[in-house]
Amino acid sequence: MTTIRDVAKKAGVSVATVSRYLNDSGYVSGEAARAVADAVKELKYELNPVARSLNTKKTNIIGLIVPDITNPFFPELARAVEDVALTYGYTVILCNSDENPEKEKNYIETLRKKYIDGFIVTSNQLDAPHYANIPLPIVALDRAINANIPTVASNNREGAGIGTRALLERGCKKILFLRGPEELNPANDRYEGFMDVIRHSGIEHHVAICPFHFTESEKIVESILQEQKDIDGIFASSDVSAAGALKAANTLGISVPDELQIVGFDGIAMGEMLSPGLTTVAQDIYKMGAIATRVLIKRIENQTEEQHFYEVPVELKIRGTTRSVEE
Amino acid sequence: MTTIRDVAKKAGVSVATVSRYLNDSGYVSGEAARAVADAVKELKYELNPVARSLNTKKTNIIGLIVPDITNPFFPELARAVEDVALTYGYTVILCNSDENPEKEKNYIETLRKKYIDGFIVTSNQLDAPHYANIPLPIVALDRAINANIPTVASNNREGAGIGTRALLERGCKKILFLRGPEELNPANDRYEGFMDVIRHSGIEHHVAICPFHFTESEKIVESILQEQKDIDGIFASSDVSAAGALKAANTLGISVPDELQIVGFDGIAMGEMLSPGLTTVAQDIYKMGAIATRVLIKRIENQTEEQHFYEVPVELKIRGTTRSVEE
DNA sequence: CTGAAAGCGCTTACAG
DNA sequence: CTGAAAGCGCTTACAG
The missing domain is CATH 3.40.50.2300 (Response regulator)
Structure with missing residues (x-):
């Protein structure tokens, strides 16, 4: 495995410079940048995200907690979350809570330790103590609103x-x-x-x-x-x-x-x-999931967040179980 | 945050001893064990899994790749995978591939870098080059068999x-x-x-x-x-x-x-x-998912694996779209 | 049975 | 603009 150290050596700079270049943080001269870029290419270097996580306490992973993915409402939601997350370079962990506060709490605890970046939660337990002061960005979907947690729901x-x-x-x-x-x-x-x-x-x-x-x-x-x-x-x-x-x-x-x-x-x-x-x-289930994911990621990335409550419009779909309107 | 170092200090032993105790690896005297246990409890110490992962290259996370979770076959599968994974202390990342080899490949690549422990894959792409010599345990579900990949499927x-x-x-x-x-x-x-x-x-x-x-x-x-x-x-x-x-x-x-x-x-x-x-x-969709997960985890944990192909029985469910059998 | 030390691969003040 | 060094929090030979 080739490390940042190898790249630094090859490029004739320090690992700090390589790191700065890779993260586009701090100053790197054009010359140094070029040398590093070449070295990266030649060595086919790929940054080790686990090592990075240990420093940054971020993982680009979010958790999606649903009561039961088997309930046909949630796959559509999960799909939206996954799609949008992917777009932003995030990956999603699926958690079935069965509406069980203990399970939810366990998930949140074990994933928090793994430096997961945030959660999208569909639950009635949002007022449960374990949500009270979670040190993590959370967005609530579809259900209950806790004063501190942004929520997206239908009207x-x-x-x-x-x-x-x-x-x-x-x-x-x-x-x-x-x-x-x-x-x-x-x-x-x-x-x-x-x-x-x-x-x-x-x-x-x-x-x-x-x-x-x-x-x-x-x-x-x-x-x-x-x-x-x-x-x-x-x-x-x-x-x-x-x-x-x-x-x-x-x-x-x-x-x-x-x-x-x-x-x-x-x-x-x-x-x-x-x-x-x-x-x-x-x-608009997909839209709900998509919005929730975007809001969560904005929170994670500390971008200023405008709203606190997102309402997604609802639409009557006429099919065969109703007759035509009476005149 | 309390670290292994704090525990070691409190218990009056070295971090190595604490680590051994925590991982139940190598010798630890009864006396040392007790001291460590006490310190852990007093300090409410919790091991940092990211730091551990950096060493062990394991994360207790597995990936589940399905074509589209929105297809009603897959939520049941995903549920089984998640349930069994949880039982073994694993957590699952959901990936929708859309049967797109590029997407699949990307997922595998990015998650491999994150030290994910293995994959359960439902795909027709199992013979694609990116599966050829993946350095990770994989189990195939429902579909195609590659000579090196254990598969679970219905008859x-x-x-x-x-x-x-x-x-x-x-x-x-x-x-x-x-x-x-x-x-x-x-x-x-x-x-x-x-x-x-x-x-x-x-x-x-x-x-x-x-x-x-x-x-x-x-x-x-x-x-x-x-x-x-x-x-x-x-x-x-x-x-x-x-x-x-x-x-x-x-x-x-x-x-x-x-x-x-x-x-x-x-x-x-x-x-x-x-x-x-x-x-x-x-x-028996649930069973398929459950078996696949168990097989994968066994592979991950290097336990000897008996079979290479698991066939799950199928059952005729008679409901209303058929008449009764003619005499 | 135990500890000092190196190492996992990165990031980030800090001094220059 | 750059590098030496400390640090993230663990694991694991190795010597004792």
């Missing part, structure tokens, strides 16, 4: 309003809202958004708590639909639960969208694979 | 035979086989498996090349079904293309499974969300 409340209105405009008279877990901020915001619109609509509505989980949602919706046969609209606060609802309807022989219209929330790719395709309030 | 050929037979047993008279890309080893093996069974069955069959991509598959199948209305069975060599086929059938008003039966391949979670649920030849 969940407005999005839910849009989704609700879509159902109303299409003539629904009795709407079932599939509310997500109460511990989840986005789920709560979506609930608020639903209520904002439904409250004054005079339309009958029911709210059921339903985890963002296919099979559970399928069961819950199946039993509700059996009892309340006049439900003609379902707004699910996640696409996965919407998929469960659709499946339940199919099983019961309820025709979608003729007898029952369904709107989901998230915009994951799976939505269009269903039959009929799922109408949904789509988040 | 694709047998699996395809099982899937084909499932269609035959259920009375299909004209079968469309959705063959994957010709550069993909697993796709080829599945094709062989299909042919093994269909060849001597006397059943009419067609083969269409079809990427593992939903929308493309949907289009391809839609146009084929319009022309050949007597096709009553489709075997897709991936679940995503099976989903496309199902959607096409739904669009055309062809009833599944009554007029057309469909079998997929992969066993990704999405299969059960479709209506009807997708019958598929399921790989």
